[in-house]
Amino acid sequence: MSQAAIEAEAENESASAQEARQAYRKIAWRLLPFLFLAYAVNSIDRINISFAKLRMAQDLGLGDAAYAIGTTAFFVGYILFEIPGNLYMQRVGARATLTRIMVLWGLVTMLTCLVSTPTQLYVSRFALGVAEAGFFPGVILYLTYWFPSWKRGLVTSIFFLAGFVAGMVSGPIAGIIMTALDGWHTFKGWQALFLIEGIPAVLLGAFAWFWLDDQPAHVKWLSERQKAIVIANLRNDEAHGAPQDTSLRTVIRDVRAWLPGIVFFTIYSGTNTVAYWMPSLLQGAGVHDMHRIGLVSSAPYVIGALAMYLIGRSSDRWLERRWHLAATMFTAALGFLLMHLLSAHLVLSMICMAIGAGACLAAVPVFWTIPPAYFSTRAAAAGIALVSSVGSLAALLSPMAVGAIRVSTGSLYFAFDLIGAMLTVGAVVVLAGIPARALRERRT
DSSP: OOHHHHHHHHHHHHHHHHHHHHHHHHHHHHHHHHHHHHHHHHHHHHHHHHHHHHHHHHHHTOOHHHHHHHHHHHHHHHHHHHHHHHHHHHHHOHHHHHHHHHHHHHHHHHHGGGOOSHHHHHHHHHHHHHHHTTHHHHHHHHHHTTSOGGGHHHHHHHHHHHHHHHHHHHHHHHHHHHHHTTTBTTBOHHHHHHHHHHHHHHHHHHHHHHHOOSOGGGOSSSOHHHHHHHHHHHHHHHHTSOOOOOOHHHHHHOGGGHHHHHHHHHHHHHHHHHHHHHHHHHHHTTOOOHHHHHHHHTHHHHHHHHHHHHHHHHHHHHTOOHHHHHHHHHHHHHHHHHHHHTTTSHHHHHHHHHHHHHHHHHHHHHHTTHHHHHSOGGGHHHHHHHHHHHHHHHHHHHHHHHHHHHHHHSOSHHHHHHHHHHHHHHHHHHHHHSOGGGSOOOOO
16 A cells, blocks of 8 residues: 555544544533433432431331331332333333433422321332333433443443432532421421422423434434444444344343343442431431531542542543452442441541442442443343343342341441442452453444
């Protein structure tokens, strides 16, 4: 090949790379701000019960065991409808699915302000799980329609950053609402919390119908050349994965499909325990002021947000997922185990809790780069939903386990010991059960 031909080819490759960067920049600015905001609202609406519990427990006669049942009821509804919801999204599209989900969960959150007995709370939380089912795995699947595997580390981290932002602000916001609006229009503080925090989801759901597009092929805000580049990269991703049947039955029968679910189960056990029991742990440690509980509760999310961003960038740079994830999980396990050992020293124990919780939260986005690369594009909907459902079993079981441990021992520290041990097992499964060659990732 002549020097002129080599230079011309290099120039064409440079132009294509520039077009690709512009295309993905457009996609990111179009989709990620909305999905970021939606996930932040989703996280706030899911965990606001942990703050409402501090005031509603007396009004409803809600003990720790009953509270655990209430948090568990949410995940019963969520798990039952999660896989059908993800498969249904493939039929009707992301726009219609996300619109329906957000409007319904917002309405259910608002109506929770009317509960007056533990049974009514159980029904409300179950209904919220049904309404919300499919949102999280649906968004993970939706991102695979737009971004190739080698871009998903940072993209997924940006999406998950919303959960950390929600964790940072949910406590202070809850403290302000429950204090300032206690007695507002005869509503108690915890009732005002549910009513006000359900409104944004309804508004975002209505906006989603006009803003989201199902696939890149027919959008008007990308040029034809940009569409071709995006679609070619996605097809290249699919071509390098082993063919897999799309049926749910086939995915369920494949033992390998359960391994990511087991890992997510251990991670979710940690994040769920942090989200639902950290305010109670702080209160039990002697912190009773709502504003202070809210502020201290935000510390793990600050640590997790920073760690998540750095891990996401490093994971994309080296195109390596397994060791990044395992190291993060080992760090979280160590933090939780040291928290109990240092329980006599409140400040040191809370620092260990913040590190453990932050690392556990930071493990989530790097984990979710693995399932889309582990399953072929055709099996992604069933596979991702299966992984999310298996992981969500942790959210079903961990509140009951933590509640039982709290009742039998009078301390939450033993529950975090259990979480630390589970995270250690999960990290070993990542390294031993999911070989690097099973992840179909390459740069294009």
